[in-house]
Amino acid sequence: MNKVKFAVAGCGHIGKRHIAVIDAEPEAELVAICDVDQTKLKTFASQYEALRCYTNYEQMLAEADLDVVCICTPHGLHALMSIQAAYAKKNILVEKPMALTSLESEKMISAARENGVKLYVVKQNRYNTPILLTTQALEEQRLGRIFMVQCNVMWNRHQAYYDQSSWRGKKHLEGGALQTQVSHFLDLLVWWFGSIREAKTIMDTLHHDIEIEDCGVSALRFDSNVIGSLFWTTCVYNANYEGSITIIGEKGTIKIGGRYLNEIEFWDVQSYPMPTNLEFDDKPNQYGTYQGSSSNHDKLIHSLVDQIIHSRKGVVEGEEGIKSIQAIETIYHR
Ligand SMILES: NC(=O)c1ccc[n+]([C@@H]2O[C@H](COP(=O)([O-])OP(=O)(O)OC[C@H]3O[C@@H](n4cnc5c(N)ncnc54)[C@H](O)[C@@H]3O)[C@@H](O)[C@H]2O)c1
Numbered sequence: 001m002n003k004v005k006f007a008v009a010g011c012g013h014i015g016k017r018h019i020a021v022i023d024a025e026p027e028a029e030l031v032a033i034c035d036v037d038q039t040k041l042k043t044f045a046s047q048y049e050a051l052r053c054y055t056n057y058e059q060m061l062a063e064a065d066l067d068v069v070c071i072c073t074p075h076g077l078h079a080l081m082s083i084q085a086a087y088a089k090k091n092i093l094v095e096k097p098m099a100l101t102s103l104e105s106e107k108m109i110s111a112a113r114e115n116g117v118k119l120y121v122v123k124q125n126r127y128n129t130p131i132l133l134t135t136q137a138l139e140e141q142r143l144g145r146i147f148m149v150q151c152n153v154m155w156n157r158h159q160a161y162y163d164q165s166s167w168r169g170k171k172h173l174e175g176g177a178l179q180t181q182v183s184h185f186l187d188l189l190v191w192w193f194g195s196i197r198e199a200k201t202i203m204d205t206l207h208h209d210i211e212i213e214d215c216g217v218s219a220l221r222f223d224s225n226v227i228g229s230l231f232w233t234t235c236v237y238n239a240n241y242e243g244s245i246t247i248i249g250e251k252g253t254i255k256i257g258g259r260y261l262n263e264i265e266f267w268d269v270q271s272y273p274m275p276t277n278l279e280f281d282d283k284p285n286q287y288g289t290y291q292g293s294s295s296n297h298d299k300l301i302h303s304l305v306d307q308i309i310h311s312r313k314g315v316v317e318g319e320e321g322i323k324s325i326q327a328i329e330t331i332y333h334r
Contacts, residue, residue: 004305005066007032007090009057009081010073011040012165013287014095014297018070019044021298027305032064057081061088067308068093068120074167075175079104082119086111091118093304096187097179097328098321100172105325109318120304121321125184126191127299128282130256130264133274134247138192142272143249149193149228150248151185154241155259157234161290162210169210176212178328182232184293185261186324187316188245189230194223196327207235218331230331240291260284260293 006022008015011033022030034054035041041053054060061069061084069085071078071094079099085092092112098121099105112119125131137143167173174180190196203216214235220228244257244265252269262282267274285292304315 001067001309003027003029004068004308005029005031006068006070007034007060007064007066008070008072009034009060010071010095011035011037011044012072013292014285015040015070015072017285017295017297018072018301019048021301022070023048024298025301025305027309028301031066032060034060058084061085061090067091068304071095074165074173075100075179076167076170076173079108082108083111086115086117086119089115089117091120091308093120093122094321095122096321097175097183097325098318099325100175100179102322102325102329105318105322109322112318118308119318119321121316121318122297122300123184123187123316123321124296124300125188125261125294126316127296127303128261128294129278129280130258130261130282131188133264133278134245134254134256135192137252137254137269137272138247140272142252142269143247143254144251144270146193146224146226146247146249148248149189149222149226150244150246151189151228151230152242152244153182153185153230153232154236155181155234155243156236156239156241157181157208157214157290159208162208169208169212171211174212176328176332177214177216177232177234178331181234181293182230183324183328185230185243185245186327187321188261189220189222189228190323190327191320192247193226193228195323196330197221197223199331199333201331201333216331220331243293259291262294 032052068091162169198221201218203213215233218230240259243260246255255266257265285295
């Protein structure tokens, strides 16, 4: 295989980022895009000459010669569009959250297996420098037994953010803030500490005119017995304040912080000082009126291409992605 041929379905905020990073990746080729909104397609059609543009997703799957379809549409469409792609024998890279429910996620995993294709899930925060450092410390058991973890997602989303895309704030299409903002953090927590066995949650919608929660706290117990707390909100005044995870272990404490898990704010680990020669240069996705999570989609696409062409491993697949969906269900008590 010379280049991995990609299509992007959904050319909104994050679809644009997929298009840009695929275009910049030497071993990838962008062959088609799809959006129900013609105006979104026109912008890219004029930018990329050979690109095939579709308003009908099934037609794109039937006609375009492609290896991977990136699904960047509202959450409520992820399951159906992934299953359609699997039956069209295309590999899938689905944006987070992989689906609204674990039942849908299981169907996606089965469809991919039955059709002999891969189902990858976007988890670009795993490539953040502080996350790589912490994962290595945990894998090497440098912190000894882990007692507790605290996760804070204190972000700002204006009402205009919810009004901007018709699916946002809707239960059946977005799900909740856990799916949109917090799934990045939950992916890391369940990756490091196992499934959430128990959760006691209080949540509310205090500030926005939406069907989903904009504030919540949950006391958690993980399968590894680690006790944790999750504090999340999109109500912070004016701008994102903090996106952090603090780990309290027998032989060390680490706080990954900044606004989007982009800094190490505290590192005190027995006989394991933090390397001093590192650059913390993870940038956030910028969407004009608001700032998103880390923009490491370039690293993700690079790993995916590497995995497909050179048979490597590492990109999160459906069997791993479903774990954060199960965690969300436990926290919501569904
Ligand atoms: N990984 C990240 O950091 C990150 C950041 C932002 C968004 N996301 C995720 O990306 C997805 C999209 O979010 P967004 O903010 O880009 O939303 P958006 O509303 O900006 O874009 C969604 C696009 O999908 C299109 N669409 C809707 N139905 C379609 C269909 N049937 N076929 C083709 N196109 C269709 C819409 O017209 C729109 O252009 C969500 O899953 C979201 O959680 C991930």
